[in-house]
Amino acid sequence: MEIWAHRGASAVAPENTLAAFQAALLAGADGIELDVQLTRDGVVVVIHDETLERTTDGSGFVREKTWAELARLDAGRWFHPDFRGERVPRLEDVLTWARGTNLKLNIELKNAPFPMPGLEETVVALLHRHDLVERTVLSSFNHESVRRLRRDHPEVRAAILSVARLFDPCRYLAAIGGADLHPYYLTVSPELAAHAAACGARVRAFTVDRPEDIRLLQAYGVHGVITNRPAEARQALLAVS
Ligand code: G3P
Ligand code: MG
Numbered sequence: 001m002e003i004w005a006h007r008g009a010s011a012v013a014p015e016n017t018l019a020a021f022q023a024a025l026l027a028g029a030d031g032i033e034l035d036v037q038l039t040r041d042g043v044v045v046v047i048h049d050e051t052l053e054r055t056t057d058g059s060g061f062v063r064e065k066t067w068a069e070l071a072r073l074d075a076g077r078w079f080h081p082d083f084r085g086e087r088v089p090r091l092e093d094v095l096t097w098a099r100g101t102n103l104k105l106n107i108e109l110k111n112a113p114f115p116m117p118g119l120e121e122t123v124v125a126l127l128h129r130h131d132l133v134e135r136t137v138l139s140s141f142n143h144e145s146v147r148r149l150r151r152d153h154p155e156v157r158a159a160i161l162s163v164a165r166l167f168d169p170c171r172y173l174a175a176i177g178g179a180d181l182h183p184y185y186l187t188v189s190p191e192l193a194a195h196a197a198a199c200g201a202r203v204r205a206f207t208v209d210r211p212e213d214i215r216l217l218q219a220y221g222v223h224g225v226i227t228n229r230p231a232e233a234r235q236a237l238l239a240v241s
Contacts, residue, residue, distance in 0.1 A: 001217070002224035003233045004106055005029040006207050007048060011228040014079035015055060016046045017086040018097060027231035030224070031104030031135075033206075036091050036123060038116050043067035044091035044123055047075075050114070054078070056088060063114065091123065095130040105136040106182075106204070106226070108161070112142035120145060124153045137204075139182050150177030159204065162187070170199035182206055182226070185213060193220040211236035 008020025009027050016034055024032050035048040040063060052058035056073040058065075067090065076086025091107070098105060111119050120138075127133045139159040140146050149158045159180035165187045166172060173179050181196050185205035196203045204224035205217050214225050214236045227233045 001222065001237065002030040002104070002204070003028070003230050003237070004031040004033050004104070004204060004224050004226040005230040006033050006226045006228045007035065008032055009228070009230050011209070012231075014076045014083050014086055016048055016089070017075050017083070018089055018093065019076065019083055019086050021094060021097065021103075024230050025101055025103060028234045029103065029230035031106055032098075033106040033108060033226050034091075034094060035108045035110050036119070037062050037110045038119050038122065039063065039065055039067045039070060041066045042118065042122065044119070044126065045070055046089045046091055046094055048110070050110070063116070091126055092130075095126060095132055098132065098135075099130055103135070105132060106159075107136060107138050109138060109140040109142065109145055111140060111145050115142070115145075120149050120153070124149075124156055127156065137180060139180075143176060146179055147176045150179060159202075161206075166192075170195060170201065173199065173201050180204065180223075185217065185225070188217060188220060188222060190220045193222050197221065209233075211239075215240055 005024030007015035009023035010020050013020040013023040021032050034046050036044050056075045058073040070088050075088045076083030137157040137159050139161050141161045143160050146158050146160050159182045161182045163184045180202040182204050185208040188205045202223040205222050206226035208225045209229050214233050
């Protein structure tokens with residue numbers, strides 16, 4: 001079962017920074033999950049919240065700022081003084097770094113509830129430019145966006161994020177054009193794992209940190225777990241292998 005570091009190894013380093021992605025690599029993660037949004041001037045940046053206050057020393061909405069304004073912010077000090085000087089990365093910065101690793105990438109488009117026109121196209125163009133399409137899965141809670149991705153860029157793997165339990169997920173995924181399933185981990189059952197496997201959909205459950213839950217999901221046959229603690233997840237899996 002694959003281990004995906006949620007926002008990087010975000011239990012030990014500030015989320016969605018190069019420090020967190022480097023920590024995920026050192027922890028033995030198979031992949032990293034990261035959140036992306038567009039700035040006012042169309043740059044794809046890696047940050048979770050719609051606003052800057054929680055994870056930077058800035059304020060206001062990400063989508064109302066230019067890249068030049070975001071580039072000045074500190075994105076590490078809120079987490080711990082040792083991380084002072086960490087920046088909000090552009091997706092381009094992460095892709096350049098990731099090319100030198102074997103990590104897989106799960107890029108979550110933060111285009112729900114705000115649609116962010118152009119985000120899908122810009123992200124896909126960057127993936128092609130960095131030759132990282134093969135290692136990447138795009139995901140979103142905005143299922144219209146996933147549908148557009150499947151229609152316009154069938155070469156790119158895509159997944160729907162869900163919190164609710166889904167009725168007949170294979171029919172839903174087929175209607176979207178073929179996608180993987182990234183469900184909230186408490187909604188995953190052996191039946192869901194088997195159902196998804198029957199239609200070729202990979203299941204990657206989020207966000208799961210407790211070793212006993214990780215082992216249970218492995219027993220259910222899910223393809224991956226998205227965790228804040230990739231080192232502990234690796235230990236949990238080693239303990240049963
Ligand atoms: O992609 C899985 C997970 O990151 C979805 O929720 O809010 O942590 O981005 P969130
Ligand atoms: Mg996310």
